[in-house]
Amino acid sequence: MNKIAAVVLATVCAVVALVWALNLQDEPDLSAPAVAVAATPELLARGAYLARAGNCAACHTTRGGMPYAGGRGIDTPFGTVYSSNLTPDTKTGIGNWSSAEFWRALHNGRSKDGRLLYPAFPYTSYTAVTRADSDALYAYLHSLPATEQAATPHALRWPFKLQPALAVWRALYFRPGSFQPEATQSAEWNRGAYLVRGLGHCGACHTARNALGASSSLDLAGGMIPVQNWYAPSLTSPHEAGVADWPRDDIVRLLQTGVAPRGSVLGPMAEVVLQSTQYLSAEDLGAMATYLQALPPSAPEPRRDAAPATARVLQRGAQLYGQQCAQCHGEQGQGVAGAYPALAGNRAVTMASTANLVQTVLGGGYAPATAGNPRPFGMPPYVLVLNDSDIAAVLTHIRSAWGNQAAGVSELDVNRLRASQGQ
Template identity: 60%
Template sequence: MTRRRIWPRRVVLLLVAVALLAAVLGTLAFALAHRGDAPPPPTATTDIPASPDLVRRGEYLARAGDCIACHTTAGGRPFAGGVALPTPFGTLYSSNLTPDTDTGLGRWTAPEFWRAMHNGVGRDGRMLYPAFPYPNYTRVTREDSDALFAYLQALPAVRLPNRPHGVRFPYNTQVALAAWRALYFTPGNLTPDTRQSAEWNRGAYLVEGLGHCSACHSPRNALGATPAASALQGGRIPLQGWYAPSLQAAHEAGLGPWSVPDIVQLLRVGVAPGASVSGPMAEVVSQSLQHLSDADLQAMAVYLKALPQTAAAPDDRPVADAAVLARGSSLYIAHCAQCHGDAGQGKPGSYPALAGNRAVVLPQADNLVQMILRGGYQAQTAGNPRPVGMPPFQHLLDDGEVAAVASFVRASWGHAAAPVSALEVQRVKESTR
């Protein structure tokens, strides 16, 4: 008798348990499918005003993340967005991050901002384009995200509606983005490696997270992704005609053999014994890295120095033939030697040496060609307030002449790198927007 009364109760309990489990599993599956798609948190801002300390901290982190590089147009109001970012899939325009209520982040809450940084999802639930480097920023802590948000909310509001993106079908669909994210994006934190020092871990956090070095220094596949396995191994920056060399190879941009103080100097000043940053890297140094604290630069240097380093693959392409080298040599004497020296030795403190400079013998000659075509300035930093410049030569030299002088530089003073063809010069020109 007692049994009959107990059984049904057990069955009921069991059924309830099964139902609960099903609900939990269902929710989990839904959450997984809609990772980062959680309903927006309440919009009422009950936040008390951020402390000046938090705002200052956020400002520092915004420097470390170089937000300004993409969110401020030349001559435009800071963080008001509208910067055109050309990609192989069409042009993207960065968003207005100022606290304007209608066109910026005025209605956003800290949790919504965190969701954008961590999950790459906008306030309205839209999956964002990864040109916003959230595959890196996902590693930023909640605490740092909140400080960044406090800083952005303390900026003067600028009324500037976001420009619609000009991305081609099918890349402009949320389905395409969902597929891309399923393949290449996992939101996640950086788990500290307990075998490494606190300094190394801080460096990893800055390089892999806010610093988003891999956004340029990694090869991109046909879908524009930088697969984790090849992170920091060097890649062409699409549509800019620059190659960001490997940070894991000493003959490219690897820093394994360098001393920590020299690395810190390169990151802070842009010029260090044996190297001088140019092009997009000069902007990274002047807008972001030079503003970081000694302790943070030191931590980055420790991490960069410890990255695994691969050796140079033997380059068995022949150097240029004698006729091309003779032509290149006379062009060099006529156009380059007055600054870089007859033997490529440069002038310490102003003109970089080309002899023994790994930047001119990279397997990809894009940067060398780019420098000759467009010239450029070293990074302007507190440590190098009046950087010297190099004039552009694209209106003075034709493709064949640029190729000849580049080939000469790659084959002189002990260098033995493959020549550059006129066709390659043309390709670099065409790959630049």
């Protein structure tokens, strides 16, 4: 028994040592004297631009609150994480942080005191941000008005709230890194890759997560957004949101205005365009387009097994479509150019995941009001107009009419999403 206990103890010690070592990988040296970052007008402007590119204000600002003062709750499958105060307040913000400590937060996912940060703050992507860009962000944030706003304690379940549990997660799923340009690619492609993989953290939504909330890769092949229950479509699949065959200018237009001839953004992506990508330069948006067009295509979308819709359901769906939808989307699902999207041949309608369709019918569909599209057309919510059976029927009709050949939507699919939104 003593030998077994000794082996177990040795194994535990070895695992602890490995976890500890993996969590200390690539740690910056904070013992050196702090080097002041010269806050020139050019650096501050660059930092403001980078903060837009990272959409930092979206998470670090509460509704109606002071910009970057934190306190916004970010719901996760493990509880709620509250964002931190990024203003230069010395008591509750980052006023006492050095540029090296700020860099460590981005690159290593550690706070000023060495505490491990929860990956709701996407340091798994931000680790690719360069030190120069980190310093520009630091200078910009320190130029903001200091706002005293104490941190709201996280509301995470046990054991996810424990630092040792987070250390194990990081040992399994996180390695600090840096962006390495690919010599075989153009400068534009590399700039696009840097923005998409790093500050843009596109993979945070467009890559599937496992049961522990980790992405095994940054393949951008699509995934459900936890808790929000919107599906971030694959950026590599021609059946979902792949743009390999789009004109490059249309991709730029979509990211800049929220609408393009072959698609528009709704849901969480509308917020990204509204607060982030519409402010990026045409050069950076073009670089992102170049990178996205060059992504390796994913395998063809598998057909979802589903029982064929009954004639009664299709008839009911067609009737509801004529009553509720045809006025805008057309009798044949042809839509109205520049206003209401066509539903015939629309891959947002026919892709395997129906989550976004149901969410749009329940809560309405609104493109962002951007400088390039200041008065977008929208779709009203039907949450109080149609019941689960009605929504399932009309969406089943839309997915099978006018040449569309997608599986139907079940009443259970609708009910689950309605319940998840408390509607």
